Amino acid sequence: MDKNTSILKLKSIQADTNACVTIIENDVKTHEGLLSDMPIALKDNVITKGILTTGGSKLLSNYIPPYSATIVHKIKQAGGIIVAKTSLDELGMGGTGTASFNGIVRNPHDLKRQAGGSSSGSAVVVAAKAVDYAIGSDTGDSVRKPASFVGVVGTKPTYGRISRYGIIPYASSLDHVGYFTSNVSQAARLCDVLSGHDPLDQTSLPYAPTKTLETLSDDVKGKVFGIFEDVIKAISDEETLKNFERLCSALIERGAILKSISMNEDLLRACLPTYYIIANCEATANHSNLTGVNFGLTQSGENVEDIMTQTRTVGFGTLIRKRFIIGSYGLKDENQEKLFRQAQKVRRVVVEEFTKMLNQCDGLLAPATSSCAPLLEGANTNVLSNTHLIAENYMILSNFSGAPSITVPSLPVNGLPHGVNITCKIEDEATMFNMALAIESCVKELL
């Protein structure tokens, strides 16, 4: 796809989907490489020198950064052309695409439905075939869930595999750079481009870039697919279950070995509250720098404290302020041990169990979500049900553990896109892409 075609398509879908904050028409190719001439979209929490970077927040709606994220340099060195900054739930905090300062992002397959979040716009621009590559970030499942809802590949490599320097943070111990592509081969290619040690990010893994494209194969003979039984049990949608069975049968036909694997239910049900506490507490601390004094949509005030209060009141949306209240509550002296420290301890117990599960197989497979994308209005959620706590949110296990994880489009549900997710051992992206490619091949045959 060439740059001009991409920009025309981005413009044509904007009114319906609201996928972009900024469409960039003046970037040009500066190098030759694995992404030569490829138009790329960036989630608008990726810092770009001289280009508006809002983080989806009104508070940053006038922010022009003086530097670029490491991944921007890597994309440019690989020959990529930046064509858009995409919409996101404010500061990456949200899973629906409805909490950005610039309005709701809509699913291109059905405008009445969610695109998922927080990397909503990036998911949409790939689904609408306006670009083949779009960067997102994934703190809970912010790449892999929208990928399922809009029918594209959503990848989150190992924690630290891709530099986070220049990415507006949400929760530092959970944040990963992730991305959307049209197929698995492109996902392997982008991993090879974006990975590699970055001295500007202290959590960056000390390794050379991956070479997953060289070993990419859909041969899964003898590979053990762990079937995440607790997720299957928590799903009631018959079409989702039937599709998953068909996919499993197709994998067996290719010589794959399927093995049921489970986790303690109480542990699984504790994952979402663990995430809420850790993520909101870390976010509260991370965003204390958004004062409006040095940058941002500064409001007038009688003194510095007043400027900060006025700016943060006007600049943050209702949802964000609520999350900061929860985070601050969890960090208060009297609650810290009972909530924040307990959540961090539960995280360790959960990760140890999850690692045991991953050690029993080559990759753990389950439907990425319990069904297709929910409607923007009228969706009811029982927050204590296993459907919500497990089937809709189990992918946070990969953020807790740092394990590489990918969502691949599967058979449609209710005529709409739906994906499956596969998670592998830490640093084993090569196996993850191979298993994902086999799934992609199976789905093509089954359609």
Place this chain on the structure above:
Amino acid sequence: MDKKTILSLAAELNFSLSEEEVSNIHTEFDSLINLLGLLEKIDTTNVDPMVYPFEMPLTQMREDKVDHEITQSEALMNANVQKEGYVLVPKVVK
């Protein structure tokens, strides 16, 4: 969490909340407490808090030299008011 605590936390966080927002947080907190109750069920005796996903060798200490800098004008370009190379804020002592 009572409404007074919510307002006190908001003040510490340097933002205001409308009456409606306070009311909504107050109501939603009840269901959040139910959710947080699931955490208490897990036995974490003798378990250390997990701060990062996995133990990582921190061997990548970089040299202490300047190799990544922005100019003063770039550093100030997003400030609302600036004067003589500084960000200007209201006087502290009047």
